[in-house]
Amino acid sequence: MDDNAAIKVQAPPVELERVPLVANQRGIGWLSDQIAGVVEGKTPGWWKICFVISFTMMTVCFVMILYLMSTGVGVWGLGHPVMWGWAIVNFVWWIGIGHAGTLISAILFLLRQRWRTSINRAAEAMTIFAVMCAGIFPLIHIGRIWYGWWLFPIPNSFSIWPQFRSPLMWDVFAVSTYFTVSVLFWYMGLIPDLAVMRDRAKTKIRKFGYGLFALGWRGSNRHWSNYEKAYLILAGLSTPLVLSVHSIVSLDFSVSQLPGWHTTIFPPYFVAGAVYSGFGMVLTLLVPLRRMLKLEDIIRVRHVELMCKVTLATGSIVGYAYAMEFFIAWYSGNPYERFQFFETRAADPFILAPLMHIKPAPYWWAFWTMVTCNVIVPQFFWFKKIRTTMLAVFVLSILVNVGMWFERFVIVDISLHREFIPSNWNYYSPTWVDICQYLGTFGLFFTFFLLFIRYVPLIAIAEVKGVTPQADPHHPLGGAKIGGGH
Amino acid sequence: MPAPYAIMAEFETPAAVLHAAEKVQETGYRHWDVFTPFPVHGMDRAMGIRNSKVGWFSFIGGCTGYTTGMLMIWYMNSHNYPIVIGGKPMFSPFYSFPPSYELTILFGSFGALLGMLFLNRLPRLHHPLLKNRRFALATHDRFFVVIESTDPKYSENETRRLLETIGSKHIEVVEE
Numbered sequence: 223m224d225d226n227a228a229i230k231v232q233a234p235p236v237e238l239e240r241v242p243l244v245a246n247q248r249g250i251g252w253l254s255d256q257i258a259g260v261v262e263g264k265t266p267g268w269w270k271i272c273f274v275i276s277f278t279m280m281t282v283c284f285v286m287i288l289y290l291m292s293t294g295v296g297v298w299g300l301g302h303p304v305m306w307g308w309a310i311v312n313f314v315w316w317i318g319i320g321h322a323g324t325l326i327s328a329i330l331f332l333l334r335q336r337w338r339t340s341i342n343r344a345a346e347a348m349t350i351f352a353v354m355c356a357g358i359f360p361l362i363h364i365g366r367i368w369y370g371w372w373l374f375p376i377p378n379s380f381s382i383w384p385q386f387r388s389p390l391m392w393d394v395f396a397v398s399t400y401f402t403v404s405v406l407f408w409y410m411g412l413i414p415d416l417a418v419m420r421d422r423a424k425t426k427i428r429k430f431g432y433g434l435f436a437l438g439w440r441g442s443n444r445h446w447s448n449y450e451k452a453y454l455i456l457a458g459l460s461t462p463l464v465l466s467v468h469s470i471v472s473l474d475f476s477v478s479q480l481p482g483w484h485t486t487i488f489p490p491y492f493v494a495g496a497v498y499s500g501f502g503m504v505l506t507l508l509v510p511l512r513r514m515l516k517l518e519d520i521i522r523v524r525h526v527e528l529m530c531k532v533t534l535a536t537g538s539i540v541g542y543a544y545a546m547e548f549f550i551a552w553y554s555g556n557p558y559e560r561f562q563f564f565e566t567r568a569a570d571p572f573i574l575a576p577l578m579h580i581k582p583a584p585y586w587w588a589f590w591t592m593v594t595c596n597v598i599v600p601q602f603f604w605f606k607k608i609r610t611t612m613l614a615v616f617v618l619s620i621l622v623n624v625g626m627w628f629e630r631f632v633i634v635d636i637s638l639h640r641e642f643i644p645s646n647w648n649y650y651s652p653t654w655v656d657i658c659q660y661l662g663t664f665g666l667f668f669t670f671f672l673l674f675i676r677y678v679p680l681i682a683i684a685e686v687k688g689v690t691p692q693a694d695p696h697h698p699l700g701g702a703k704i705g706g707g708h
Numbered sequence: 709m710p711a712p713y714a715i716m717a718e719f720e721t722p723a724a725v726l727h728a729a730e731k732v733q734e735t736g737y738r739h740w741d742v743f744t745p746f747p748v749h750g751m752d753r754a755m756g757i758r759n760s761k762v763g764w765f766s767f768i769g770g771c772t773g774y775t776t777g778m779l780m781i782w783y784m785n786s787h788n789y790p791i792v793i794g795g796k797p798m799f800s801p802f803y804s805f806p807p808s809y810e811l812t813i814l815f816g817s818f819g820a821l822l823g824m825l826f827l828n829r830l831p832r833l834h835h836p837l838l839k840n841r842r843f844a845l846a847t848h849d850r851f852f853v854v855i856e857s858t859d860p861k862y863s864e865n866e867t868r869r870l871l872e873t874i875g876s877k878h879i880e881v882v883e884e
Contacts, residue, residue: 250745251849375780383784387796392806395777399810403817410821414847418745421844437831440838441846443729443755445828446747451760452824456817459766463813470806684847688746695723695748 243337243689245519250687253520257681258422260515265676268514273672279665286659287362295365297655304638304650309363311630312660314471315499316356316667317397318492318626320404321464322500323349327407328460331453337528339685340521343415344511345504346408347680351670352503353401355663360393389473396470403463407456413439414449414684468496475633481562482637485550491543495626498536498596501529502622509616511675520681523610530609533622537600540629544597558642566640567632584649585636592632595625710883713836714856715867716843717876722748725851728874729754732853735870739859743837743846762823769819770812777808840882854882 244253290297300307323345330338361370373394375384384391416436423429439445469489476488485491505526512521551563567589569575571582583589599621608614640647674680687693719725722744729742733756742751751757778801785791786799796803825831837843837854846852853876855867864881871879 249849254745254848375784381789383789385791385793386781386785386807387793387803389806392810395807395810399814402814406817406821410824414746418847421847433833437825438833438835438838439830439847440835440843441743441745442828443742443744443748443751444757445830446744447752447757448760448762448824448827450747451762452766452820455763455766455820459770459813459816459820463810466806466809466813473806684746693722693746693748695721695726695750 241522241524242691243340243522243524244686245522248519248690250690250693253686253690254418254422254683256517256520257679257683257686258419260517260675261419261677261679262422262424266514269672269676272668276665276668276672279662280669281662281665282658283358283662283666286655286662287358289655290362290659291367295363297653299650299652299656301648301650303641303646303648304635306363306634306638307650308631308652308656308660309359311627311634312663313356313359313363314492314630314634315623315627316352316359316663317400317471318468318496318499318630319503319623320349320352320356320400320500321468321493321496322504323347323352324400324404324407324460324464325497325500326504327411328457328464331457332461335528336689337525339682339689340525341504341508341529341681342685343408343411343678343682344508344675344680345500346404346411347671347674347678348503348507349404349500350401350408351667351674352500353397353404354670355667357397357401358663358666360397389470389477392470393474396467400463400467403456403460407460410449410453410456411682411685412678413437414441415679415682417441418683419679465493468492475637480637480641481556481558482566482633485547487543487546487550491540494536494539494543495596495629498533498540498600499623499626501533501536502619502626505529505533505615505619506623507671509612509619511680513612515675515680517681520686523612526612526615527606527609530603530615533619534600534603537596537603537622541597541600544593562637562640567636583636584639585632588628588636589632592625592628595621596629599625712857712864712881713884714854714882715862715864715871716837716840716880716882717853717871717874718842718845718878719851719853719876722851724875725853726750726754728853728871728876731870731874732855735861737855737859737861737867739856739862741854741856743843743852743854745847745849745851748851761827762820765823765826766816766820769823770816773811773813773815774808776815777811778804781807836882836884840880842878842880843882 248256298307298309323342326338326345327342330342361367364370372382373384373391384394386392413436416432417439420429420432420436423432469492472488472492475483476485478484508521509526512518512526548563548568551559554560564574564578565580566583566585568586569578569580569583570586570590575582575586599618602608602614602618608618635650639650717728719728725742725744726748729751732740733754742748742755744751781804782799785804790798792798837846843852853871853874855862855871861867868879
């Protein structure tokens, strides 16, 4: 240690000090104990209650699929001209939620945002489960589910091939790639932590189970070197992937000719909306979890605050996109576009419809719910007081996802229900099957998420250790056994 | 008594193990490694590890993915069973780009993960170090320098002395 004394490293001035990522000067070992303790400890009562509820709801999901399969898509509220109902709304909604996980794990990694380490594991798990929920809908909405394999390029004696000129086929490739790569990325991040669990295991079953999936990871630096490079590459590949997935989802709409769908700003607008809703979901999940699992020192108020800022930024992009849609509808001079936006979406019965001397839009309430939740709600995050009040963040984060669900409803169903010819118009309402199917996917999502927090370390242990000050051998505290204030 | 696999020296801080690694590298050992709960900054340089080759696996995977996508779509929609749809061309690099792009990423990601595992010779569920109880701390909060007995410079006394002078408080021989 003598030659280290020659290098004098000065601590930064007080005003430049950053809030440490792990609070209370916790040591490296403490991080293992605390995070692995969530998995090793007794099953909490709230977990059991939540699990029973989620499992029941998941059963509802499968029963509804069975009912749909045995009866036909007529059990849903679909009817001409609205042939894409809640199934597509829910598909886009769930897949959008997934986007925050990849943004946190890949883009924030490339941008060297070290605070991501406390939340990336849970957010990636959220991504995987959300994409699973999303994947159900396009599969079952085809009605005859047993023909689902037609979507995949499987050689067959009839030479029936997928038709790649359709954006729907691009979607199949985008979503399945997204799911697979998210799982790979998540699993790769898990390998060192599964080794932690293996080395701590007290029972034979745990030692075997975690040991098997840890693949014999030993923490060798020669391994870390390849591992870090592979992680960087996966982050680099996931970044264009996550941007492409929701872009391609948006092409399902924008490549068509329908007013309200045929919009060139859809790809960036959808991606921003997806990240916005995803961060909403991460906040909804982690704000209560950090408290219930006593992880406040690792997922700090600062982390929540930073997530709120991302929500504010992406929410404002979404608000800008809404405004731009209206501007272009007006500026284009196209009467169908103008009709779609001003008379079919925005005309509420109190102010706009009387002002414009028109009948109120049938779904004005859906449009204004969307605007309230997606344009006004995120603006509360300008205030530090709100960003640091956990209850307020929790409530607002739920409103974010209410708003984003309505956004997809507005885009998919309002655009469809009034198109070019008035004789083609209809009002669309969901049936109880639509509603139960949607609620059922929550059951699926939360069942998997609860199993995840119970059996897998929900925070990347090795990564959080790596961002503590005492983990850096060149830091003044590099030799310290406990962390410092910086 | 089983043959020794290696000598293992324990350190308590990243700074200590980093300096130890520099010394071991200077002394000229070749079959040795450092085990840490997280990647320690600067350790690759201290150990003289060159840039990882994972990138090549990923690159080859990505090229394969893109070619597969383009060829697959050309074969299916333009060669094996061409159908005119909306007057669009039978094959065009534009409509076949999005699926090929996704396959590039898919195969590239598999290349990165599998390449990493291949270069690390994982999975390997049975290893002399994993049998050692003390070594379990390598995933907790301790740092280990391990010099294998297959190293040409390995000698139980000399190596142990070196590790002692570097400052390790706990040194033991790991059995095969």
